[in-house]
Amino acid sequence: MDGYFIRVQKHTRSRFWINNVTVREANLAIEAGAVGCTQNPSYAWKMLTAEDGKAHAEQLLRRILTETPDASEAIVRLQKELVSEIAAIFHPLYEQSSGTRGYVSIQGDPFREDYESFMRFARYNKQAGANIMIKIPVTQEGLKAVGQCIREGFPVNATEVMSVQQAMDLCDVYDEAVKGMANPPKVYLSHIAGIFDEYLAGYAAKHEVDIPSDYLYQAGKIVAKKIRSLMDARATAVGFINGGARGLHHFTEWVGADISTTINWKGTAEDLVLQNPPVVNRFDNPIDEAVLDTLIAKLPDFASAYFLGGLHPEHYAEFGPVELFCSSFQKAWRNAIAFVPGTKATGA
Numbered sequence: 214m215d216g217y218f219i220r221v222q223k224h225t226r227s228r229f230w231i232n233n234v235t236v237r238e239a240n241l242a243i244e245a246g247a248v249g250c251t252q253n254p255s256y257a258w259k260m261l262t263a264e265d266g267k268a269h270a271e272q273l274l275r276r277i278l279t280e281t282p283d284a285s286e287a288i289v290r291l292q293k294e295l296v297s298e299i300a301a302i303f304h305p306l307y308e309q310s311s312g313t314r315g316y317v318s319i320q321g322d323p324f325r326e327d328y329e330s331f332m333r334f335a336r337y338n339k340q341a342g343a344n345i346m347i348k349i350p351v352t353q354e355g356l357k358a359v360g361q362c363i364r365e366g367f368p369v370n371a372t373e374v375m376s377v378q379q380a381m382d383l384c385d386v387y388d389e390a391v392k393g394m395a396n397p398p399k400v401y402l403s404h405i406a407g408i409f410d411e412y413l414a415g416y417a418a419k420h421e422v423d424i425p426s427d428y429l430y431q432a433g434k435i436v437a438k439k440i441r442s443l444m445d446a447r448a449t450a451v452g453f454i455n456g457g458a459r460g461l462h463h464f465t466e467w468v469g470a471d472i473s474t475t476i477n478w479k480g481t482a483e484d485l486v487l488q489n490p491p492v493v494n495r496f497d498n499p500i501d502e503a504v505l506d507t508l509i510a511k512l513p514d515f516a517s518a519y520f521l522g523g524l525h526p527e528h529y530a531e532f533g534p535v536e537l538f539c540s541s542f543q544k545a546w547r548n549a550i551a552f553v554p555g556t557k558a559t560g561a
Contacts, residue, residue, distance in 0.1 A: 229246050258549040276559065293319065297341035317345060319338045332358055346401070351383050356526060377440055377519060383402050384447060406433030436515075436518050437496075
């Protein structure tokens with residue numbers, strides 16, 4: 214009998230991606246059926262502390278420090294080299310699929326998110342491999358950079374999407390950027406449903422909102438269903454990644470959708486491999502109107518995310534769920550930079 218992820222991809226339109234992997238995890242994920250990989254700005258710190266990666270990461274960092282004394286620049290270079298190694302593992306999938314699978318995404322310094330910095334990191338990181346996908350947040354500055362990356366032929370993972378309006382703005386940017394292009398690059402949007410759910414649960418607890426936890430459990434999926442529906446209506450070529458999983462349900466509840474869900478190996482993908490649950494199309498289950506009405510009425514940020522026009526580009530970066538998501542990257546990036554002074558520069 215095929216494993217769980219193989220069966221998901223055999224019987225539904227859903228796809229399995231893996232997030233922030235070590236070399237060992239990348240190989241395990243591909244064996245289990247992963248067809249793509251997302252890495253984020255916490256990756257360098259993960260590898261500097263991972264049991265099966267820290268010795269190698271430290272060795273790379275020591276060599277990099279012979280080339281640049283700047284800690285932030287050193288982490289940028291370290292991340293690129295580490296992600297390049299993962300891209301090499303996924304490259305056979307990229308080749309076998311004629312460039313439709315096997316992408317590995319990489320994002321820049323989370324403290325430098327203006328247009329010029331986005332483009333500098335994009336052009337630098339794209340050198341890490343033919344199957345590298347440039348990861349850029351869907352903010353006001355990020356949308357400009359996404360359009361330019363598409364025009365330059367870079368595959369893009371447009372991330373930090375928490376709202377319907379962000380998704381539609383990204384699709385508009387894509388439509389404009391690909392005009393006249395015979396072979397536009399592959400572009401995905403990443404809707405971070407798990408972090409969105411975590412944020413709303415925290416808001417409800419902090420403000421003592423009287424709302425069932427069962428309703429909160431469905432919030433991210435309800436927004437995802439609306440995004441997918443609107444994308445289908447406009448027949449966009451933009452792909453859809455579901456990210457930020459905070460439980461197994463952030464994979465299983467999306468099964469059946471034309472969506473790629475990216476999850477960590479430890480605690481999520483590994484558990485689903487072991488549990489090997491039935492493959493059931495859950496994404497197309499109808500939304501209970503009472504649940505939707507309650508979420509809209511009691512959670513202002515849910516309403517902002519759900520309705521077209523609920524947010525404007527100048528406010529994307531400061532939207533609560535986006536800030537929560539970014540805070541983890543920023544913390545890890547700071548930790549990686551703080552690690553640098555204790556590392557002695559040595560040759561390869």
